[in-house]
Amino acid sequence: MDVSMLQRTYLELLSSLFSEFTTLQKLQDKDDPKFVFRTVSLFFDNAERLINGISSNLNQPTVEFNKIKELVHQLKGSNKFIGGERIEDACVAFRSYCDANDLQGCFSSMQQLNQEFLNFKSKLDTLFTMEQQIVAAGGSIPKMQ
Amino acid sequence: MESHSAPSRTEVFPVGLRVLVVDDDPTWLKILEKMLRKCSYEVTTCGLARVALEILRERKNKFDIVVSDVNMPDMDGFKLLEHIGLEMDLPVIMMSIDGETSRVMKGVQHGACDYLLKPVRMKELRNIWQHVYRKKMHEVKEIEGHEFTCDDLQLIRESGFEGFEERGLLTREDKKRKEEYSDQDGSDQSAAKKARVVWSVDLHQKFVSAVNQIGFDKVGPKKILDLMNVPGITRENVASHLQKYRLYLSRLQKQNEDSTLGNNRRADFNPKEPPAKPDLKTSPQVQQSTTSKPSPGFGFIAPETETQPIKPTSHVEEEIKVKRKTSSVPPLGMLLSFAGTVPSAEIKTSEPLTTSKHPHPNWTGGLPLVQFMQYPKHDHDRCDLLGDYSCLPKPDLYTSAPPVISINMQNETGNLLDVKPALMDCIKAISPLTCTVDGSTLGFDGLPGIKGSFFEQSCRRAETGLITGSDLVPLPEDLNLYSSLQEIGCFENVGLMNSIDLFQTEVESSNWCDGSELFDYPLIDECLFA
Numbered sequence: 001m002d003v004s005m006l007q008r009t010y011l012e013l014l015s016s017l018f019s020e021f022t023t024l025q026k027l028q029d030k031d032d033p034k035f036v037f038r039t040v041s042l043f044f045d046n047a048e049r050l051i052n053g054i055s056s057n058l059n060q061p062t063v064e065f066n067k068i069k070e071l072v073h074q075l076k077g078s079n080k081f082i083g084g085e086r087i088e089d090a091c092v093a094f095r096s097y098c099d100a101n102d103l104q105g106c107f108s109s110m111q112q113l114n115q116e117f118l119n120f121k122s123k124l125d126t127l128f129t130m131e132q133q134i135v136a137a138g139g140s141i142p143k144m145q
Numbered sequence: 146m147e148s149h150s151a152p153s154r155t156e157v158f159p160v161g162l163r164v165l166v167v168d169d170d171p172t173w174l175k176i177l178e179k180m181l182r183k184c185s186y187e188v189t190t191c192g193l194a195r196v197a198l199e200i201l202r203e204r205k206n207k208f209d210i211v212v213s214d215v216n217m218p219d220m221d222g223f224k225l226l227e228h229i230g231l232e233m234d235l236p237v238i239m240m241s242i243d244g245e246t247s248r249v250m251k252g253v254q255h256g257a258c259d260y261l262l263k264p265v266r267m268k269e270l271r272n273i274w275q276h277v278y279r280k281k282m283h284e285v286k287e288i289e290g291h292e293f294t295c296d297d298l299q300l301i302r303e304s305g306f307e308g309f310e311e312r313g314l315l316t317r318e319d320k321k322r323k324e325e326y327s328d329q330d331g332s333d334q335s336a337a338k339k340a341r342v343v344w345s346v347d348l349h350q351k352f353v354s355a356v357n358q359i360g361f362d363k364v365g366p367k368k369i370l371d372l373m374n375v376p377g378i379t380r381e382n383v384a385s386h387l388q389k390y391r392l393y394l395s396r397l398q399k400q401n402e403d404s405t406l407g408n409n410r411r412a413d414f415n416p417k418e419p420p421a422k423p424d425l426k427t428s429p430q431v432q433q434s435t436t437s438k439p440s441p442g443f444g445f446i447a448p449e450t451e452t453q454p455i456k457p458t459s460h461v462e463e464e465i466k467v468k469r470k471t472s473s474v475p476p477l478g479m480l481l482s483f484a485g486t487v488p489s490a491e492i493k494t495s496e497p498l499t500t501s502k503h504p505h506p507n508w509t510g511g512l513p514l515v516q517f518m519q520y521p522k523h524d525h526d527r528c529d530l531l532g533d534y535s536c537l538p539k540p541d542l543y544t545s546a547p548p549v550i551s552i553n554m555q556n557e558t559g560n561l562l563d564v565k566p567a568l569m570d571c572i573k574a575i576s577p578l579t580c581t582v583d584g585s586t587l588g589f590d591g592l593p594g595i596k597g598s599f600f601e602q603s604c605r606r607a608e609t610g611l612i613t614g615s616d617l618v619p620l621p622e623d624l625n626l627y628s629s630l631q632e633i634g635c636f637e638n639v640g641l642m643n644s645i646d647l648f649q650t651e652v653e654s655s656n657w658c659d660g661s662e663l664f665d666y667p668l669i670d671e672c673l674f675a
Contacts, residue, residue, distance in 0.1 A: 027179045043172040077242040080264040
């Protein structure tokens with residue numbers, strides 16, 4: 001694939017993410033080329049833990065909405081820098097379901113959250129792969145301005 | 146900074162600012178660390194509040210500022226904020242996703258220098274050095290008010306408050322003092338790192354006398370530690386005790402304000418006093434000249450016990466009074482001396498405390514007790530130290546303070562949180578003033594060398610009793626007072642020590658005016674005439 005095309009696609013993908021993500025990218029430098037990757041990995045690990053927690057809480061005989069709400073809140077916070085607006089929106093919706101003690105709403109929110117995370121994860125995977133491809137093709141990874 | 150900076154630091158503040166970041170979210174921790182590093186700061190990260198506190202305690206003076214998230218699993222971020230403010234007096238910046246005004250207000254109330262919203266921008270982090278600088282400037286100003294030399298101040302300003310030793314900015318005296326402190330800290334820390342200090346009557350006596358000697362508004366844990374000259378206690382011990390002490394006094398103040406009945410009763414006791422203790426009435430150095438008044442503890446104890454405990458000690462009192470050189474204790478200092486357990490403002494040196502002329506030599510606490518009774522030496526209508534302050538200049542400070550210190554220390558755990566709300570109200574009431582207190586009194590540990598010398602110099606000059614806004618009760622520190630008091634549990638150990646009992650009584654009931662009198666007297670009798 002043409003390097004410039006790769007780079008264009010890459011930038012498009014990047015722009016679809018949170019603007020803060022580019023901030024994250026700016027933090028990366030040649031001393032720490034894997035910074036974004038590592039941070040994102042951390043994010044996903046943490047998110048996975050939180051989502052598992054939410055899930056297990058939802059499946060309790062007595063659902064403790066406060067606990068779930070807290071976890072969702074943490075997830076939302078974690079996501080601020082990395083994730084996408086869609087994840088954030090899903091978190092917000094989830095929280096309102098928790099406030100309403102709406103178990104059904106929570107379940108559907110949970111599903112949506114899961115979905116958004118998977119989407120996001122695949123986006124980032126693509127992003128990183130593209131980075132590798134660009135570099136392999138001799139180009140430099142474009143940065144958002 | 147001192148340990149790992151090159152001898153000739155060419156970097157200019159705020160490069161190398163030492164930041165401790167506390168956040169339970171590993172993602173954030175990583176991002177913040179990266180951002181701060183990009184600002185050329187030295188970053189230490191921590192995922193738990195308790196660990197952060199440990200780090201700060203162990204490596205005191207190795208951090209300039211703390212950045213902490215509000216929501217953390219093991220400890221509320223606000224609580225951490227208070228702890229840090231009290232024990233280390235470092236500027237703390239709070240972070241949260243939640244930018245709700247009430248939360249932000251809470252953060253500021255608890256002493257946060259700033260409240261950042263996540264996602265935090267790099268430019269916001271880049272500016273955090275301002276808080277460090279501002280705090281230090283404020284401290285300098287405080288010292289200025291206490292006759293620090295212009296040269297010293299100039300040095301501090303020029304240096305930007307960092308790397309004093311390396312830059313040769315410390316005077317020889319400062320360095321010597323710093324070494325002394327370091328030595329003391331080193332040995333103390335190794336010996337008593339985790340040991341609970343039992344604040345015996347004697348020890349407390351020394352503490353209080355040191356506090357009064359320094360002058361309450363200029364007091365700092367290190368200075369007190371130095372004056373007390375007691376091996377085996379650390380600055381941290383003193384710091385936490387000081388906080389409790391202040392809180393205690395504030396509470397007494399509040400209680401005293403509330404209970405006019407108690408005052409009247411004490412006033413009744415006064416007539417008994419004069420014959421036994423003429424000096425009480427006419428304490429030469431008292432700022433106000435009202436009728437003499439025993440401390441609340443004293444008021445409770447002595448009158449009921451026919452002033453007997455007092456009589457034998459009157460000569461000691463005289464001695465003590467005479468020895469005190471500075472006459473005017475800042476109202477705050479008065480406010481903060483434990484009622485009944487604190488040497489009066491007049492008592493300056495600790496020697497009188499240790500030389501026991503008490504007729505009952507087997508009661509080692511005899512002298513201190515006497516001292517305790519002495520304390521509210523002011524000629525005030527109020528019977529307790531705190532109450533005395535209402536007569537002192539700037540009464541508005543105290544009268545305007547809402548009854549904050551009606552803190553029920555009945556819970557064994559001495560939960561800090563219990564103390565907080567009440568105290569927070571007080572802080573609110575005195576809000577414009579309280580923020581400044583942090584820098585002024587406790588927490589000079591950040592700059593041991595400089596601060597030590599500041600205090601030294603400030604102590605040398607006569608205290609003027611000048612009350613500035615910053616003299617107000619340092620509230621964040623107070624917050625820890627009760628909780629650490631409970632932790633130390635010192636008072637429980639000092640059964641017969643009336644002053645301590647009194648204090649504990651204070652601690653245990655908010656109506657100490659009424660309750661404690663009754664059972665303190667027999668103890669007094671026992672102690673004195675055992």
